[in-house]
Amino acid sequence: DADVTQTPRNRITKTGKRIMLECSQTKGHDRMYWYRQDPGLGLRLIYYSFDVKDINKGEISDGYSVSRQAQAKFSLSLESAIPNQTALYFCATSYGVRTEAFFGQGTRLTVV
Amino acid sequence: AQSVSQHNHHVILSEAASLELGCNYSYGGTVNLFWYVQYPGQHLQLLLKYFSGDPLVKGIKGFEAEFIKSKFSFNLRKPSVQWSDTAEYFCAVKSPYTGTASKLTFGTGTRLQVTL
Numbered sequence: 643d644a645d646v647t648q649t650p651r652n653r654i655t656k657t658g659k660r661i662m663l664e665c666s667q668t669k670g671h672d673r674m675y676w677y678r679q680d681p682g683l684g685l686r687l688i689y690y691s692f693d694v695k696d697i698n699k700g701e702i703s704d705g706y707s708v709s710r711q712a713q714a715k716f717s718l719s720l721e722s723a724i725p726n727q728t729a730l731y732f733c734a735t736s737y738g739v740r741t742e743a744f745f746g747q748g749t750r751l752t753v754v
Numbered sequence: 755a756q757s758v759s760q761h762n763h764h765v766i767l768s769e770a771a772s773l774e775l776g777c778n779y780s781y782g783g784t785v786n787l788f789w790y791v792q793y794p795g796q797h798l799q800l801l802l803k804y805f806s807g808d809p810l811v812k813g814i815k816g817f818e819a820e821f822i823k824s825k826f827s828f829n830l831r832k833p834s835v836q837w838s839d840t841a842e843y844f845c846a847v848k849s850p851y852t853g854t855a856s857k858l859t860f861g862t863g864t865r866l867q868v869t870l
Contacts, residue, residue, distance in 0.1 A: 675858065682763070684844060684862035685798075698854060732797065739849075739856045740805060742788055745798040 645669045648733050648746035655723050655753055663718045663749050665733030673736045674716035675743065676700075676708060678729040685732065691716055723753040756781035756847050758861035766867045767835050775830040775864050777819075777845035787828040788846040788858070789819055798844065804828065805850065815839070840868045 646667045655661050665674065672693050677685040677700075687700030689708040697710055705727060709717045720727055730750050734743040757780045767773060779785060789801040802813025809821040819830045828845060845861040 677860070682862065684760075685860040687857060687859065690857050692856075698857075700857070734798075734858070736858070739851060740786065742800050742803050743846075743858050744800075745790075747797050 646733060646735055646744055646746040648731075648749050650749060651747065652750045653752070655751070657724055657753055659723050661720045661723055661751070663720075663731055663733075663751070665716045665718070665746055667714050667733075667735045667744075669735055669737070669744060670713075671735035671737040671741075671744070672713065673738070674710065675734040675736075676706075676716070676718045677732045677734065678702070678727075679732060679748075680729050688718065688731075720751075720753075723751075725753045727751065728753045756785070756849070756859050758845050758847050758859055760843075760845055760861035760864050762864045763862070764865045764867070766869065768869050769837055770834050771868075773830070773832040773835045773839075773866070775843055775845075775866070777828045777830065777861060779826050779828065779845075779847040781826075781847060781849065783849055784851070786848050786850050787819075787821060788848075789813065789817070789828070789830050790844045790846060790860075792842045792844065792863075794841070801830070801843075835866070835868050837868050837870055839866060841866060 675690045676688040691697045691710045707719045733746040736743045759778045761776045787804040790798040804811045812818045848858045
């Protein structure tokens with residue numbers, strides 16, 4: 643969905659480097675999520691934010707941090723990237739409690 | 755905390771065969787349920803959703819799912835699959851009320867391969 647934009651789309655980085663993945667949305671949604679997708683493991687929730695001042699850890703938050711700079715922007719940082727953080731990362735948004743989530747196109751991150 | 759189980763990890767069907775993908779969730783309260791599809795190289799797109807009312811939900815592209823509360827299940831069905839249905843399918847659950855349970859939790863996915 644073009645209303646949820648992730649940058650970059652692909653990134654190769656070295657072990658130990660700090661990297662930031664960005665997500666912006668024009669849907670006016672209050673809720674934003676970061677997931678990572680690994681083969682056979684589905685989508686696992688890293689962090690989620692119900693509004694600008696409400697940020698929560700998901701099931702696999704270790705090694706990651708987030709920033710909700712505005713309602714429309716939610717960034718994911720890897721403070722010191724490691725190879726097992728190589729994955730496909732998705733940002734998603736939703737509105738309130740009774741809507742589905744809308745996904746960005748994904749960021750393929752490779753840590754070498 | 756809620757969880758989702760998808761028992762079929764990889765399904766191979768011939769075109770025109772019928773499809774049923776299993777989804778069971780674990781959560782004690784009221785739920786919203788979803789099926790998403792991910793075509794090769796693409797992001798997730800919503801196939802269908804259940805919020806309340808008729809437990810038989812119809813989605814796009816001829817897919818449907820039935821919510822059976824007593825079995826904590828939300829299985830996805832299609833009477834006749836097409837080659838273009840080759841994709842990965844994800845079931846997801848969340849609570850419709852405020853709080854951390856209203857985050858969306860996914861199953862591990864089922865990869866469907868349809869052969870000609």
